[in-house]
Amino acid sequence: MRPFEYERPTHLDDALALLDEHGPEARLLAGGTDLIIRLRDGSIRARIVVDVKRIAELDGEIRDEDDGLTIGARTTMTDIAADERIRRDYEALAEAASVVGSVQIRNRATLAGNICNASPAADTAPALLVYDARVVAVGPAGARRIPIDEFFVRSGVTTLARDELVSAVELPRPTSRRGAVHVRRTRRRGHDLASVTLTCAVLADGVTRLAYGSLGPRPVQVSDETGLLADPTAPDLAKMERLETLFVGASPSARSMRASPEYRLAMLHLLGLRAVGTAIERLAQGTVRR
Numbered sequence: 001m002r003p004f005e006y007e008r009p010t011h012l013d014d015a016l017a018l019l020d021e022h023g024p025e026a027r028l029l030a031g032g033t034d035l036i037i038r039l040r041d042g043s044i045r046a047r048i049v050v051d052v053k054r055i056a057e058l059d060g061e062i063r064d065e066d067d068g069l070t071i072g073a074r075t076t077m078t079d080i081a082a083d084e085r086i087r088r089d090y091e092a093l094a095e096a097a098s099v100v101g102s103v104q105i106r107n108r109a110t111l112a113g114n115i116c117n118a119s120p121a122a123d124t125a126p127a128l129l130v131y132d133a134r135v136v137a138v139g140p141a142g143a144r145r146i147p148i149d150e151f152f153v154r155s156g157v158t159t160l161a162r163d164e165l166v167s168a169v170e171l172p173r174p175t176s177r178r179g180a181v182h183v184r185r186t187r188r189r190g191h192d193l194a195s196v197t198l199t200c201a202v203l204a205d206g207v208t209r210l211a212y213g214s215l216g217p218r219p220v221q222v223s224d225e226t227g228l229l230a231d232p233t234a235p236d237l238a239k240m241e242r243l244e245t246l247f248v249g250a251s252p253s254a255r256s257m258r259a260s261p262e263y264r265l266a267m268l269h270l271l272g273l274r275a276v277g278t279a280i281e282r283l284a285q286g287t288v289r290r
């Protein structure tokens, strides 16, 4: 690992000043489960690493607000997976957080780090897309909210400016009943990223929202507004045809060591169909209610 300076500011202004001073040479450190590995293998080089864990204005809390939940930048996957409010109203996010890496990884890994790393395979990204999450970015000009669908650009790249950091992720309060689920395919649980990661939410008004990752440069969200996918009586064959239309933009890399494009596409469709079935069941059971 190349040597770097290490700073652990206690105030947001000091962290932002370091980002401003060092530009692309500075890297933020949260749980370090992505960053340290990439510093070690040299795929990221940093002159200075700025640890966010002591910044007073960034917390690891999950707060109730008037219009939903706010997840602080230091909140770990373990805390998200265990939170009763998330398990009740955003259960696919709780499920996604609970399958990230191993127990040790989840105890350190933050939601903010997961999205800022911007891996197309990030497990929480599909759930955040389906739930219309917003990313709160703070910089020298103050705070701004970025819809999650506008946050991801491609692997390792987001619309966050160089002098900004993520202070929280907001989840809007559900406006109607829905059933949702997160599913994935991976070679080795706890050690490897997903070959396919997918979230499905079936809403009480008949709309089905699906988001998937690991099949292109960034996670993607699609919707079925025809009511076909949400119809418990519609045949699987018709649903599969609908999913094929919705997933037409999936473009898995042929160079990946994890799985062939053909395997990923087949799994995307299969997991998509199963997820629709589970989400319909959960909607009927009323597991997510407001």
Ligand SMILES: Cc1cc2nc3c(=O)[nH]c(=O)nc-3n(C[C@H](O)[C@H](O)[C@H](O)COP(=O)(O)OP(=O)(O)OC[C@H]3O[C@@H](n4cnc5c(N)ncnc54)[C@H](O)[C@@H]3O)c2cc1C
Residues within 6 Å of the ligand: 027, 028, 029, 030, 031, 032, 033, 034, 035, 036, 037, 052, 073, 099, 100, 101, 102, 105, 108, 109, 110, 111, 112, 113, 114, 115, 116, 117, 121, 122, 123, 124, 164, 165, 166, 167, 190, 191, 192, 193, 194
């Ligand atoms: C063995 C192993 C298994 C894994 N399995 C999975 C898996 O199954 N699913 C999955 O999705 N991921 C997995 N990961 C990846 C990783 O654990 C997650 O992406 C994790 O959520 C990253 O969070 P972190 O807090 O550790 O981020 P860090 O490593 O600290 O940072 C990641 C990136 O985000 C930036 N960053 C961090 N916080 C902020 C902030 N507040 N504002 C702006 N930028 C910020 C950093 O500068 C860095 O570029 C795995 C990693 C390992 C090592």
